[in-house]
Amino acid sequence: MRFYDAKAGLWRVVWVAPVSRNLLILKGGAQGERILLEGQDSDGSWLRWSFNDIQADSFVWRGESSRDGGKTWRLEEEHRMKRRTGA
Helix, strand or coil: CEEEECCCCEEEEEEEECCCCEEEEEEEEEECCEEEEEEECCCCCEEEEEEECCCCCEEEEEEEEECCCCCCCEEEEEEEEECCCCC
């Protein structure tokens, strides 16, 4: 579930992963030309989800994690998304 928190001026994301029994809570917003959401995983590592290279019909989503408090990041997933056309 994603929603904009107008009072805090940021986006909040609640991600439920039933198979791994994880509940992730991230928050963030625009940072330069990308959207950046940050939070913590159930094991305490930091998470960073970002929407990059945003175009009218595409973007690149990256999921990264850090086990040293954000000093270094490891890319875990990258998806190149494209909007469908037609009916």
